[in-house]
Every structure is written in structure tokens, then in C-alpha cells.
Amino acid sequence: MRLTASLEFARFCRSRVGIACLTAAGLGLTVTAAPAIAGPGSGTATISPSSPATAGSSGTWAITYVATENFNLLLGGDVTIEIPAGWTAPQTGSSTAPGYVAPTSTAQVTLLTASGQTITIHLGTLPASSFLQGDSVTVLYGSGGGAASAVADSVAPATATFLVSSDPTGAGSPVPIASSPTLSVVPDSVTRVRVVDPAMAPVGAFTRSADEDTTRLYLLGYDRFDNPARLVSGNWSVTGGIGTPSPASGTGTVLTLTGAATGYAIGDSAAWADSTGLITVTHGAYDGLVMTADVIATAGVPFGANVTAVDANGNAITSGPGSGASIRLTAYADSLGPAAADPNLVSAGRAFTSGSWNGTFTARRAGTFWLAAQDTVAGFESSPRLRLDVAPATPNHMTARPDTLRLVAGVIDTVTVLVFDSFGNRSPVPASEALTLWTDRAVGRFFDQFGSIIYDGILPVGADSVQFRYRDTQAGAGVGRLQIIDANGAGLSLGAALAAVMTSPNLPSGFFAALATPDTLVADGADSSLVTSDPVRDAYGNVVIQGERFSVAGALVTPITDIDPGAPGAQWGAAADGTLSGWVRAGVAKGGGSVSITSERGGAIGSASVRLIAGVPSGAIALTGSPDSLAADSVATRVVSAVGLVDANGNAVEDGEPFTVAASLGSIASPDQDGATPGIQVRASGGAISFTLFGSDSIGTATVSAASVRGSAAGNLAIRLVPGAVSGSRSSVMATSPAPVGAAGSTVTVTLRDSQGHALAGVPSDSVSVAVS
Numbered sequence: 001m002r003l004t005a006s007l008e009f010a011r012f013c014r015s016r017v018g019i020a021c022l023t024a025a026g027l028g029l030t031v032t033a034a035p036a037i038a039g040p041g042s043g044t045a046t047i048s049p050s051s052p053a054t055a056g057s058s059g060t061w062a063i064t065y066v067a068t069e070n071f072n073l074l075l076g077g078d079v080t081i082e083i084p085a086g087w088t089a090p091q092t093g094s095s096t097a098p099g100y101v102a103p104t105s106t107a108q109v110t111l112l113t114a115s116g117q118t119i120t121i122h123l124g125t126l127p128a129s130s131f132l133q134g135d136s137v138t139v140l141y142g143s144g145g146g147a148a149s150a151v152a153d154s155v156a157p158a159t160a161t162f163l164v165s166s167d168p169t170g171a172g173s174p175v176p177i178a179s180s181p182t183l184s185v186v187p188d189s190v191t192r193v194r195v196v197d198p199a200m201a202p203v204g205a206f207t208r209s210a211d212e213d214t215t216r217l218y219l220l221g222y223d224r225f226d227n228p229a230r231l232v233s234g235n236w237s238v239t240g241g242i243g244t245p246s247p248a249s250g251t252g253t254v255l256t257l258t259g260a261a262t263g264y265a266i267g268d269s270a271a272w273a274d275s276t277g278l279i280t281v282t283h284g285a286y287d288g289l290v291m292t293a294d295v296i297a298t299a300g301v302p303f304g305a306n307v308t309a310v311d312a313n314g315n316a317i318t319s320g321p322g323s324g325a326s327i328r329l330t331a332y333a334d335s336l337g338p339a340a341a342d343p344n345l346v347s348a349g350r351a352f353t354s355g356s357w358n359g360t361f362t363a364r365r366a367g368t369f370w371l372a373a374q375d376t377v378a379g380f381e382s383s384p385r386l387r388l389d390v391a392p393a394t395p396n397h398m399t400a401r402p403d404t405l406r407l408v409a410g411v412i413d414t415v416t417v418l419v420f421d422s423f424g425n426r427s428p429v430p431a432s433e434a435l436t437l438w439t440d441r442a443v444g445r446f447f448d449q450f451g452s453i454i455y456d457g458i459l460p461v462g463a464d465s466v467q468f469r470y471r472d473t474q475a476g477a478g479v480g481r482l483q484i485i486d487a488n489g490a491g492l493s494l495g496a497a498l499a500a501v502m503t504s505p506n507l508p509s510g511f512f513a514a515l516a517t518p519d520t521l522v523a524d525g526a527d528s529s530l531v532t533s534d535p536v537r538d539a540y541g542n543v544v545i546q547g548e549r550f551s552v553a554g555a556l557v558t559p560i561t562d563i564d565p566g567a568p569g570a571q572w573g574a575a576a577d578g579t580l581s582g583w584v585r586a587g588v589a590k591g592g593g594s595v596s597i598t599s600e601r602g603g604a605i606g607s608a609s610v611r612l613i614a615g616v617p618s619g620a621i622a623l624t625g626s627p628d629s630l631a632a633d634s635v636a637t638r639v640v641s642a643v644g645l646v647d648a649n650g651n652a653v654e655d656g657e658p659f660t661v662a663a664s665l666g667s668i669a670s671p672d673q674d675g676a677t678p679g680i681q682v683r684a685s686g687g688a689i690s691f692t693l694f695g696s697d698s699i700g701t702a703t704v705s706a707a708s709v710r711g712s713a714a715g716n717l718a719i720r721l722v723p724g725a726v727s728g729s730r731s732s733v734m735a736t737s738p739a740p741v742g743a744a745g746s747t748v749t750v751t752l753r754d755s756q757g758h759a760l761a762g763v764p765s766d767s768v769s770v771a772v773s
Contacts (some may be wrong), residue, residue, distance in 0.1 A: 023353025041175035042068045043079070052184035055156035055225050058149035060142040062104070063181065064163055065121075070132045075112055075170030076125030081139060082163035083117040086153030086283055090114040090141060091527060096227045104138040109233040112139070131168075147767050154225035156187040186227035190221030193330050195265060198227060203265075205277030210313045212285030217245075217254040219267035219274070234269035242281045257281045260315035284311030288383040291373040293361075299393045299423045302360035305329070307373040307382065309355040309364065316355055323355040326376045331369040343369045343390060344423070349376070366392040366425035369655040393421035395429050395464075400484060400497035405470065409506040409540045412447060412471045417484050417497045419464045426464040429492060433459040436487040437468060441480040444472040457484070461673040475505040475542035505545050506538035514580070514597060514608035521557070521586035521593075523612040523651055528560060528585045531608050535578035538602070543578030549600045550580060556593030556612050557584040580606070588649040590614050614654050615647035618707035621659070621689075621715025625704070628717075630666065630695040632725025632758065640704050641690040647711070652687030658709040659684065661691045665702035665721050669694040677709055695721055699758055723758035741759050748759025 048062045063081050070076035076165060083090050088099035092114050094103070101119050103109045109123040119139060126133035142150030143319040153160060160183045172728070194202045196218050203217060229594040236245035236253040240263020245253040255265050257352035260283040265274040290308045297303035299667050304672045307327055309317035317323050329348045333339040343363035350357045363369070370385035401416045417435070421427040435457045437446045445453045447469040459466045470482065480501035486494040521527040537545045552559045552570045559570035561582030572582045593610040639662075645653045645706040658674050658681040670691035674681035682691045693704055705716040734749045750768055 002572055006625050006740075015155070032612040039069075039175075040167040040171070040173060041165070041177055042168060043164075043177050044068065044164075044179065045081075045160055045177060045181050047181035050181070050183065052186045053160070053225055054154040055152060055158075055185055055188045055223060057188070057450045058098075058142070058151045060140055060145050060149060060486075061183075062138050062140055062488070063164070064136050064621070065140040065164060066136040067131060067133055067166075067168065067745050069123040069168055071130065071168040072170040074336060076123055077131065077166070077168035077170050078126075078172060078174050079121045079123060079137065079167075080165045080174045081119040081121075081141075082165070083119065083141065083150075084153060084160040084162065085117065086155055086326075087117075087160065088142070088150040089117055090119045090150075094148075094661040095144055096147050099141070099149060099320075100143045102140050102143040103420060104140060104533055107133050107589045108135060108137060112702050116727055127171075152183075153185055154227070154524070156223070156225070156227040156229075157331040158185040159183070160185050172376045174258055187227040188223035188225065190229045190232060190272070192226075192274075193219050193221050193232050193234070193267065193269060194274045195267050195276050196220045203276040205279070207280040207282065207369055207651075209282050209284050209316050210258055210260055210311050212257070215257065216252060217255055217265055217267070217276070217570060219269065221269075221272070223706060225469060225491065228519040232267075232269045232272070234267045234273070237266045237268070239263040239266065240279075242279055242485045257572045258313035259313070260311075260313075274346065279729040281315075283312060283315040283317055286310075286320070286325075286380075287312040287377070288380045289373045289375060290314065291371070291382040291386060293371060294387060295386070297363055297388060297390045299364050299366050299390055299421060299425050300362065301393075301480060302362045303475050304358075304360055305371075306358045307350070307352075307356065317669050318355045322375075322378070323352060325352045325605045326350070327352065327357065327373045327379065328376050328444075329361055330372050330374045331388075332372065332385055333370070335370050335387070341367070341369050343388070345366070363390045364423040364425075365386070366390045366427075367505035368612045371640065382473060386540075392425035392427035392464075392541050393423060395427040396422040396488065398459075398484070398494045398497045400482075400499035404497065404500040404502060405482065407470070407501065407503040409475045409538055409542050410471065410473045411506065412469045414467050415470055415482065415484075415499055416467045417459065418495060419459070428464040428587030429459055429460050429494075430461065430493050431462045431769060433486055433494060434488045435459055435466070436485040437482070437666060438485065439470070439482040439501065440478065441474070441503070442477070443474045444470065444480060444482070444501060445504075459486075464661055468622075470501075472501060472503040473540045473542075475503050475540075477503070490633060505548075506540060507545045508536050508548060508550075508574075508604030509602050510604060512536045512539065512597075512604060512606040514595065514606040516584070516595060516608040516610045519609060520613060522615045523556070523586050523588050523590040523645070523649060524615040525586060525588045525649070528583050529557070529610055530581065530583055531597075533597065533606050533608075536580065536599070537573060538576065544574050544599075546574055546576045548574040548578075550574070551598050551600055552582060552595065553598075553711045554584050554593065554595050554610075556587045556591055557595060557610050558587060558591055559583070559595070560585050571600070574579050583631065584610065586610075586612055588651075590651040614657075615644070615649065616646055616660070617653050617657060617684075617713035618648040618711050621645065621708075623704060623706055623717035625693065625717055625719055628755050629720040629722050630702070631724035632666065632695045632697055632699045632721040634695065634697045636695040636724065638695070638719060640693050640719070642706060643688040645684055645687050645689065645708075645713065653684045655683070657683050657684070659689050659706050659713075660709055661689075661704070661706045663702045663704045663719075665698050665700050666696045666719075667694045668692070673708070682706075682757035691711060693719060693773070697725075697758075723753075726752050726763075 005130045045065045078440040091099040110128045164180045165176045167174040219234045221229045231251035240261045241259040243257040266275040293305035294303040309322040331341045333341040344365040346362040375384040399420045485496040516529045516531045563573045564569040564571045590612045595607040597606045621642045630638040660679045668680045671682045673683045707714040
């Protein structure tokens with residue numbers, strides 16, 4: 001009985017704070033003090049499950065409160081749980097109705113009530129057990145599940161706070177604990193989409209300029225409660241031609257607005273779709289020109305064109321700068337290059353009205369042109385250039401090309417007849433035209449391709465030209481004429497095509513005579529001669545053109561005249577009358593020389609002969625005579641000669657060249673060959689001279705000399721003049737002792753003399769015999 005009482009008292013002591021407890025310990029008693037009662041707002045709380053709740057979803061949540069201090073042992077204490085607004089209101093009346101609330105254990109729960117969104121739990125008073133530090137209480141919100149489940153708020157994303165308050169003192173004034181449990185409320189499954197901007201706000205109607213920045217859009221999904229759930233991937237498109245989305249698929253896109261119009265941007269996920277409000281795009285700033293035009297035109301006939309001012313995106317400028325621009329049509333030779341072309345427009349300038357011009361231009365020149373419109377102030381030019389092919393107008397007249405036919409005698413040339421419209425464009429004839437051929441040249445003729453003379457021709461249908469062959473063999477004769485006359489008599493009347501004719505000589509041909517004056521030159525390297533020729537002619541007898549060039553070469557002579565010193569050799573030019581003339585210089589070798597003249601073009605050849613003779617004698621004259629003595633007996637003679645007589649250049653002197661000969665003793669027996677020149681002259685023959693020296697009657701050494709009458713050639717030779725043969729009549733024999741005529745034994749003196757009485761000395765005595773009678 002005592003033990004039982006002790007145990008009950010011990011349990012009571014543990015459950016009652018603030019009362020001293022006695023504990024049996026053997027025979028003694030131990031007294032311990034109970035902890036103090038906690039203040040309002042103490043404790044902790046959790047919620048389970050703690051995972052995010054889907055908006056509008058139902059379930060059961062367990063909210064657990066854990067005491068951090070003892071609750072009042074006599075009065076107990078209160079814990080309140082505030083269910084978030086929008087969640088099912090808690091109730092304790094029906095376990096089958098939504099929001100039913102019940103504790104998981106009632107051992108320490110004195111009372112549990114619900115009012116509005118607040119659950120109140122009274123803990124720790126009899127008959128319940130005390131609620132002490134570390135004890136916990138769990139309340140099931142939506143207890144039992146099923147119909148009794150609680151329903152989460154439909155607003156998401158959100159944070160639901162289950163506000164827990166406590167008052168362990170039992171005063172009835174709970175205070176929120178330091179940290180109440182929370183749940184994240186997330187959106188439910190997507191049930192629709194909206195097109196939104198970067199701030200996730202739905203995009204309504206708006207207006208942009210085509211020059212403004214691009215617009216970013218997203219496709220946002222919403223749940224059944226219209227909560228923004230998540231970005232949804234879809235396909236993007238734009239109506240009205242106002243721009244393009246990029247990328248074309250995905251959760252978002254960048255809308256580039258380029259077209260001045262109205263339209264919508266649409267995001268379509270296949271399951272759901274939405275669009276922006278009406279998007280209005282206005283044009284941007286004036287940035288260029290756009291032109292359209294006819295691609296084919298006829299000269300003189302208007303062709304249509306349209307030019308519009310546009311912004312950078314090609315939208316038409318209807319107001320503001322550029323709407324009243326002045327433009328000019330510009331033409332180029334090709335689609336890209338800078339070379340201009342001229343279609344000869346009637347008027348190239350125009351002015352805009354409300355940003356555009358529509359009308360016609362008129363080109364007068366046929367051909368292919370690349371057109372562009374150009375703002376005469378801002379400098380904008382339309383691109384790309386537009387090709388325009390302008391056809392010629394109806395044929396109007398014809399002309400001859402060349403208008404002056406410059407012929408070479410005997411050479412066929414071509415004259416072309418061209419047909420033009422009234423604007424000067426070549427224009428094909430719609431029907432064949434018969435043409436008459438006429439010329440006033442005496443020997444001028446038209447020829448067909450086979451070489452036959454013709455007097456008429458045909459300009460075939462569809463052709464704008466025809467060629468005719470023409471030849472004339474007479475050079476000079478002034479300026480002639482030819483005409484090609486439209487003689488059809490029906491259809492078009494093209495008049496006549498006129499051309500002047502001027503015929504020049506053909507190439508030099510044949511042989512021509514030439515003459516050198518003088519025709520004999522001294523081969524001294526200085527003497528010169530003028531060479532002239534007869535007129536040089538072509539194969540048709542026409543005198544060659546003035547200045548026609550000829551190559552000149554010489555044999556033993558050198559051409560002096562040269563009209564082209566820079567070219568090899570010497571060149572002469574024909575005079576106006578076709579003759580040639582030029583100077584040549586003698587060489588230093590005698591002989592038969594010549595000048596050959598050859599035309600540089602064609603085959604004309606001429607030549608002139610020039611004789612080169614030796615110059616004046618020069619150098620020493622080597623006289624010879626053998627033996628080198630001559631009897632001075634007034635009878636004997638000696639031939640004196642000299643060979644190898646030459647001029648200063650080594651040429652043998654000419655036959656008949658006179659030389660003056662003389663002797664200091666004796667005399668020259670040869671007759672004088674030049675009575676007009678003092679002294680005795682002999683003439684050369686074969687480059688040599690020869691003359692006779694007469695011994696006379698004087699003895700001694702004779703100096704024989706020869707000197708050229710012209711020049712400075714000279715020479716001499718010494719010849720001894722000696723006594724002649726013994727003359728008995730002139731010799732003497734004299735006896736000097738004892739008497740002029742003595743007997744034997746007398747001395748006899750013999751004196752030998754020639755016929756001229758010259759003593760003959762040196763005669764050996766044994767060659768003289770003396771006889772006495």
C-alpha cells in the first residue's frame with residue numbers, strides 16, 4: 001500500500017511543474033524543483049508532407065508542434081494553427097466533410113476546436129496528461145483523406161504559411177512561434193496559353209515603327225485557375241506581312257517588325273494557341289528608292305515606270321522626308337559597273353507625290369540599258385538596276401559606211417549600207433528593198449562575191465545592213481562618188497546612201513630607170529653623185545604615193561641621203577611625182593659601181609651605174625733603167641720606166657694620166673704628150689709609165705726624174721753617162737821620144753777616144769795593140 005502511493009505520487013510530481021516532489025530513497029526524502037513555465041511563442045512546428053502542393057489539389061497534411069518548455073501543470077496551455085486563406089476551412093464537426101481536423105493522439109489533448117481558418121488545441125489539463133518540454137502534438141488537417149481532404153489554395157505560385165502560435169502559460173493569449181511551417185503552392189497543369197512580354201504580361205495591341213528595335217515574346221502556359229504555370233514551346237508566326245519571328249519555334253521568339261501594315265503574332269503549341277493584340281507597324285525613315293519599269297520599249301514610244309521612296313525595310317514612305325523627293329532616271333551600261341549609258345530620254349527628271357511617282361519615260365536610243373532612279377538631293381539610288389531593251393523605230397533612211405571610201409588601186413574594198421530610224425538607231429527593214437548601184441569613177445565598178453560586175457543589189461527583209469564590193473584602178477583623179485539608191489518604188493522610201501571615193505596608188509611594181517649625175521666619180525671617199533629616177537608606178541600605171549619608201553644600197557658607193565636614220569641601211573622617199581632622188585658618195589676603190597633601189601612594199605626595182613676612177617697620183621715613183629749607164633755618144637738611148645703608179649688609196653692611176661719627165665744630163669727622147677703643160681709629159685698606161693733617155697755628148701751622172709702633173713707623186717733615178725765606143729778617128733798614137741815618129745825603141749803614147757772625143761780611161765794596156773809600119 002505504501003509502495004503504490006509512492007509511485008502515484010512520483011508520476012504526479014513529474015506532471016506538475018512548480019510543486020516540490022519528495023522521492024523515497026531508502027529511509028530518506030529528496031526534494032527537486034520543477035522547470036519554469038515557458039512564455040507565449042515558444043516551441044517549434046513542422047508540416048508533412050513538405051513537398052510543394054499543386055494549386056487546388058486535395059490531401060492531408062500533418063502539422064506537428066514540439067514544446068521547448070513545460071506547459072502549465074494546472075491550467076495547461078494553448079496552441080493555435082492558422083490555415084492559410086484560400087485553403088479549406090478546418091472543421092471538427094464531420095469526419096466525412098472537407099477540412100476535418102483531428103489529433104493523431106488525444107493523450108495530452110484536452111480540447112481541439114476549429115473556428116474560421118484557426119485550429120485551437122488546449123493541452124495538458126486533466127483529464128489529459130501534462131504537456132511537458134520535448135512533448136509534441138500532431139494535428140491531421142484533412143484527416144482521413146477522401147471527402148475529408150483539405151483543398152489547397154488555387155492561387156499559384158505562392159507560399160502558404162501555416163501560422164502556429166503558442167501560449168504554454170494557459171493565459172489564453174497565443175503568440176506566433178519563431179518559425180511557422182510553409183508550403184509552396186505551384187500551378188496546376190497547363191490548360192491554356194498566352195503570348196506575353198519579358199515581364200510575363202499578356203501582350204495587347206501596340207504600334208511600332210519599322211525602324212524601332214525588335215520585340216521579344218514568350219508563350220506562357222496557365223493552369224485551370226489562370227495561374228501562370230510555365231513557358232510552353234510552340235510554333236511562332238506573324239500575319240499581315242508585318243515582320244518575321246526568330247526563332248520560328250520555341251518557348252520564346254524575337255519579333256522583327258519590317259512591314260508597314262497591321263497583323264498579329266501567334267504562338268501555337270498545337271494543344272493551345274494565343275496571339276498578341278493588333279500590331280500596327282508604321283514606315284521608318286526615308287532610306288532609299290524602289291523602282292519598277294517595263295522591260296521592253298520602242299524608240300520614241302513611252303514606257304511605264306514606278307518609283308517609290310522606302311525605308312530601310314522597303315516600306316513605302318507616304319509622308320515626311322522623302323515623300324516629295326525629286327528624282328532622275330539614270331542609265332548604266334551593265335547591272336553593276338560604273339559605266340554610264342545614254343538612252344537619250346526625252347526628259348529624265350520627275351517629282352514625288354506622297355512618296356511615289358508613276359508615269360512614263362521615252363527613250364530615243366535603241367539598245368540594252370540598266371536603269372536606276374536617283375534622288376537628286378539625298379543621293380539615294382534604286383537597286384537592283386532594271387534592264388530595259390529598247391527596240392529601234394520604223395526604218396527611216398540609210399547611209400553608207402564608210403562615208404569616204406579610201407581605196408587602193410586595184411584592191412576591192414567593202415562599202416556597207418546601214419538602215420536607221422528617225423532617231424539614228426539601226427532598224428531592220430520589214431520587206432526586201434531593191435537597190436541601184438551608181439558611181440562616177442571612170443573605172444570604178446561594183447562586184448559580187450564571185451568577182452562579176454553588178455549594177456544593183458537587194459537589202460533583204462529583216463536586215464538593217466548590206467555590203468557591196470567596190471574596186472577602182474585609177475589613182476588620183478580627184479574625189480569620186482558612189483550611191484546606193486532605194487529604187488523599190490513601193491513600201492518604205494529610204495532614199496540614197498552616199499559615199500565619197502578616193503583612190504590611192506597600189507604598191508610599187510616593176511622596173512624603173514635611174515641615172516647617176518655625174519656617172520663617174522673619183523674613188524676618194526668624198527666625191528658624190530646625185531641619183532634620180534623616172535616616176536615609179538604600181539601595177540596599174542599609177543604613180544606611187546608621195547613618201548613611198550625605198551631601200552637603197554650601193555656597190556663601191558655609199559648612199560648619203562637617208563630619210564630614216566634610225567632604220568638599218570638607207571631609205572629614200574618618193575616625191576609627189578613618184579620620182580626618187582638622193583646622193584651617193586664614192587668609196588675608195590675604183591671600178592664599176594652601182595646604186596640599187598628596191599621598194600620596201602611591193603616589188604619595184606631600179607638601178608644606176610656609177611664608174612669610179614682613181615684619184616690624183618700619190619706616193620713615190622720608182623723609176624728603173626738597166627743598165628744604169630748610158631754612152632754619151634749622141635747616139636745611145638736608155639728606156640726608163642716606173643710601174644705600180646697609184647693614187648692615195650692604192651688605186652692604179654688611170655690610163656693617160658700625165659707625168660712630167662726630165663733629165664739633168666742628156667735629154668728625154670720621148671715625144672711630149674701634153675703640149676699645153678711645160679716640160680715633157682708622158683702618159684700612164686696600165687698603172688705604169690715609160691720614156692727614153694738620150695745620152696747626148698756629155699759625160700757625168702744624169703738625174704732622171706718623173707712627177708705627176710696632178711697630185712704629188714714623184715721619183716728620180718741616177719744614170720751615169722759614160723764615153724762611147726773607141727773611135728779610131730778620134731783616138732791618137734804619138735811617139736814622144738826620141739822623135740814624134742821614132743824608130744824602134746821610141747816611147748809611144750796611145751790616147752783612146754770615143755766618137756765624141758771623150759777620153760776612154762781605164763782601158764787595160766794589154767787590150768791595145770800598137771803596130772808600126
